Amino acid sequence: MNVVESIRGDVVNDVNWNRAAHLTVKATRALPSASVKYASDKLPIIGWLPRYNYRWLVSDVIAGITVGLMLIPQGLSYAKIATIPVQYGLMSSWLPSAIYAFMGTSKDLSTGPTSLIGLLTSEVVADLRDGEFSPSQIASAMAMMMGIYGMALGFLKLGWLLEFISLPILSGFISAVAITIILNQMDSLLGEPNVGDGVPTQIHDIFDQLPQANGYACAIGFTGIILLTVLDQSGKRWGKKNKVIWFLSITRAFLCLVIFTAIGYSVNKDIDNSDNYLFDVAKVKANGIEEPTIPSRKLLSLVAGRSIAVFIGSTIEHTAIARAFGVRNNYVTDQSQELCYYGITNFFNSFFHAMGVGGAMSRTAVNSSCNVRSPLSGFLTTAVVLVSIYKLVGTLYWIPKATLAAIIICAVWPLISSPAVFYKYWKTSLADFTSSMIAFWVSLFVSTEIGIAASVGFNIAYCLIRQVFTRTSSIGPENPSSLQSALEASYGILRDIPADTRIFRFNESVFFPNSYAIKTHIMDSIQTHHAPVYASVYGPEAERNWSVVGEKRVARLRKRARIGDVNRLPPIELVILDFTRANHLDSTAISHLRELVFELRNYGGSDIEVRFVGMSEYVRTRMERGGWRVVDADVQLGEDEEREVTRLYGTVAGAVAAPRMSVFEREGGDLEKRNEKPVVTHNEVV
Numbered sequence: 001m002n003v004v005e006s007i008r009g010d011v012v013n014d015v016n017w018n019r020a021a022h023l024t025v026k027a028t029r030a031l032p033s034a035s036v037k038y039a040s041d042k043l044p045i046i047g048w049l050p051r052y053n054y055r056w057l058v059s060d061v062i063a064g065i066t067v068g069l070m071l072i073p074q075g076l077s078y079a080k081i082a083t084i085p086v087q088y089g090l091m092s093s094w095l096p097s098a099i100y101a102f103m104g105t106s107k108d109l110s111t112g113p114t115s116l117i118g119l120l121t122s123e124v125v126a127d128l129r130d131g132e133f134s135p136s137q138i139a140s141a142m143a144m145m146m147g148i149y150g151m152a153l154g155f156l157k158l159g160w161l162l163e164f165i166s167l168p169i170l171s172g173f174i175s176a177v178a179i180t181i182i183l184n185q186m187d188s189l190l191g192e193p194n195v196g197d198g199v200p201t202q203i204h205d206i207f208d209q210l211p212q213a214n215g216y217a218c219a220i221g222f223t224g225i226i227l228l229t230v231l232d233q234s235g236k237r238w239g240k241k242n243k244v245i246w247f248l249s250i251t252r253a254f255l256c257l258v259i260f261t262a263i264g265y266s267v268n269k270d271i272d273n274s275d276n277y278l279f280d281v282a283k284v285k286a287n288g289i290e291e292p293t294i295p296s297r298k299l300l301s302l303v304a305g306r307s308i309a310v311f312i313g314s315t316i317e318h319t320a321i322a323r324a325f326g327v328r329n330n331y332v333t334d335q336s337q338e339l340c341y342y343g344i345t346n347f348f349n350s351f352f353h354a355m356g357v358g359g360a361m362s363r364t365a366v367n368s369s370c371n372v373r374s375p376l377s378g379f380l381t382t383a384v385v386l387v388s389i390y391k392l393v394g395t396l397y398w399i400p401k402a403t404l405a406a407i408i409i410c411a412v413w414p415l416i417s418s419p420a421v422f423y424k425y426w427k428t429s430l431a432d433f434t435s436s437m438i439a440f441w442v443s444l445f446v447s448t449e450i451g452i453a454a455s456v457g458f459n460i461a462y463c464l465i466r467q468v469f470t471r472t473s474s475i476g477p478e479n480p481s482s483l484q485s486a487l488e489a490s491y492g493i494l495r496d497i498p499a500d501t502r503i504f505r506f507n508e509s510v511f512f513p514n515s516y517a518i519k520t521h522i523m524d525s526i527q528t529h530h531a532p533v534y535a536s537v538y539g540p541e542a543e544r545n546w547s548v549v550g551e552k553r554v555a556r557l558r559k560r561a562r563i564g565d566v567n568r569l570p571p572i573e574l575v576i577l578d579f580t581r582a583n584h585l586d587s588t589a590i591s592h593l594r595e596l597v598f599e600l601r602n603y604g605g606s607d608i609e610v611r612f613v614g615m616s617e618y619v620r621t622r623m624e625r626g627g628w629r630v631v632d633a634d635v636q637l638g639e640d641e642e643r644e645v646t647r648l649y650g651t652v653a654g655a656v657a658a659p660r661m662s663v664f665e666r667e668g669g670d671l672e673k674r675n676e677k678p679v680v681t682h683n684e685v686v
Contacts, residue, residue, distance in 0.1 A: 042103065044103065044105055061380055064379065064380025065380050065384055068384025072384070073253040073254055076284070077089070078117070078355075078408075079355060080118075081115055081118030085284075086284055092143075095354070096357045096378075097378035100341060103337065104375040105333045105338060109321060109359050109375075110359070112357050112363070114359075116313050117357065120448055121138075124306045124307075128302060128303070143346045143354055143357070144300065145303055146307055147344065147347030147348070151339075151347065164512070165452070165512075166511075166586070169456065173452055174317075176443035176448070183199060188217070188280070188404065189402055189409070190210070191216070191218060191280065193209070220260055220264075224407070234249060246369075250366045253410075256403060256407060269398075288390050314356060317359060317361075318358040319333075319359075329368065345357060427626070428622060498574065504575070505581065506577070506581055510582050510584070515591075515592040523603070526603065527603065529561070529569065530572035533604055575600060576610075576613055576656065577613065578614055579612060582619060583618065590623060590626040611658070613649050614649075614652075629646065631648065643661075
């Protein structure tokens with residue numbers, strides 16, 4: 001009996017059991033309202049469509065048609081990369097844009113087949129195609145597994161797991177993928193008959209078989225590259241001044257397809273045997289959309305593990321593009337919702353014999369340059385692709401393979417990071433440089449799956465080793481200056497802080513697993529407690545906030561903080577980042593800090609100041625090697641130089657009390673006579 005009472009007492013008084021019970025009760029009460037909110041969040045169109053301004057319709061129509069014209073050659077080309085019949089590139093392209101109109105959180109993002117997905121799919125197709133399954137069946141099974149993984153991470157809000165892939169790893173991985181894609185297209189570009197697999201073999205065979213190259217194919221391919229390059233550079237140089245040149249530039253792939261398809265038809269139409277054509281053509285064959293089927297369970301089990309690498313690479317690419325254009329065009333995207341969309345689209349798209357799909361940088365950039373206003377443009381993109389599937393397949397039969405190769409090469413060439421990028425990693429952090437080199441060389445010469453796994457494994461091992469061999473600092477009579485600095489850091493926090501100031505203290509090192517979350521927390525805090533400054537360059541608020549995702553998020557944060565009257569929120573003019581407890585920084589963190597400054601100035605205006613406090617010599621050196629100009633607080637600089645540097649202070653008190661650059665500019669006074677601000681208290685840890 002005593003034992004039973006003892007166990008009962010332990011259960012009743014156990015902290016963990018009590019906490020679990022409390023959370024269960026709390027979750028049960030919140031379940032009905034939270035379920036409705038969760039369901040509505042999965043369809044963002046419910047929030048923004050009632051606020052749609054019909055004056056935006058013209059921009060959305062133009063953008064949708066333009067992206068659709070661009071998607072036709074890219075869909076065919078990326079299916080060729082995946083080594084599946086090229087018509088399945090079109091089958092993969094019609095549904096994603098329509099679903100994105102309902103589920104997307106970015107007005108700019110264009111989804112469909114990508115070069116990265118194509119290459120990673122081709123590796124699995126090459127290993128499994130000799131069995132009982134066709135290449136298109138293998139590709140669609142991979143798409144379904146990508147969809148399952150995406151739904152799991154998206155609906156459970158586990159997108160933070162992707163942050164373990166650092167930016168240096170991505171640079172090395174994507175560069176290797178781009179080079180591999182280019183090498184894979186050389187046989188079609190040159191018309192060479194027997195080029196093997198694997199980078200060393202391909203390089204050998206390409207040069208060894210140059211005497212056997214097809215001159216007609218070379219003429220078609222290299223002329224296509226020249227045409228695409230000339231139109232691209234013309235658009236960059238004169239596109240802003242001349243709308244005709246701009247339009248020709250953004251539709252250059254479609255124009256190239258039309259021109260050389262006409263040539264392919266005119267020179268080969270009278271030849272009966274396709275083996276005797278002057279150059280190889282794509283031979284696109286399709287009779288509309290095929291009947292939906294579900295990939296077999298056996299095939300799904302074979303590709304389940306092999307689909308992880310393509311899922312990781314494509315989701316990181318997808319969410320990174322969405323975030324980048326959200327920052328550029330001043331709206332907020334939802335990473336978890338983007339993963340939900342990614343999962344749903346790939347899952348249902350796979351029923352139509354489709355390869356995997358995701359966000360594409362080139363089409364997204366074109367979509368944005370067309371001044372697209374909402375995801376509604378996706379319906380027009382879907383319409384254009386459907387017209388090509390049902391009405392243009394006979395014409396697309398004559399597309400030269402060399403033309404598709406030229407389009408692919410020009411599309412993936414910009415994905416190769418320049419040597420300057422890797423040299424920057426070398427200067428900033430040896431660990432970052434090493435991880436990027438592992439990702440690059442292993443992906444290039446072994447396989448992309450092993451490359452990304454090996455580089456991520458290296459990063460994890462490096463983080464663990466840093467913790468095992470962590471060092472301590474000592475203060476004693478022999479170094480009184482260090483003691484004095486420590487005391488100042490402990491007691492140098494002001495009790496009253498200006499209303500337009502926010503202080504953030506890092507409690508841990510800032511590096512690739514946590515840097516994005518830290519940046520998001522800082523922006524959330526500032527948007528919660530401070531009012532934005534909308535400059536005319538961003539347009540009226542009603543136009544910029546076409547999407548309610550960011551607006552809803554800020555409203556929830558302010559409600560949680562019990563902020564009633566948002567009209568009384570102060571502006572933000574000074575942000576102080578306290579690095580006293582941060583003993584390590586990497587390239588990913590430095591990149592996210594740059595993005596933070598950019599977002600701060602978008603939200604708070606161009607006059608906002610960012611100041612650093614308490615950086616160790618190691619962290620400061622990392623920042624400077626990463627290209628960030630950090631100067632001590634007492635260094636005298638001119639007005640122009642002041643805007644290009646970040647001041648470093650010994651204490652938070654000193655950073656808060658120092659004169660403001662914005663006040664100096666407004667009042668035209670001496671640098672030593674800048675005024676101070678009214679006070680309230682705002683101090684946070686991250």
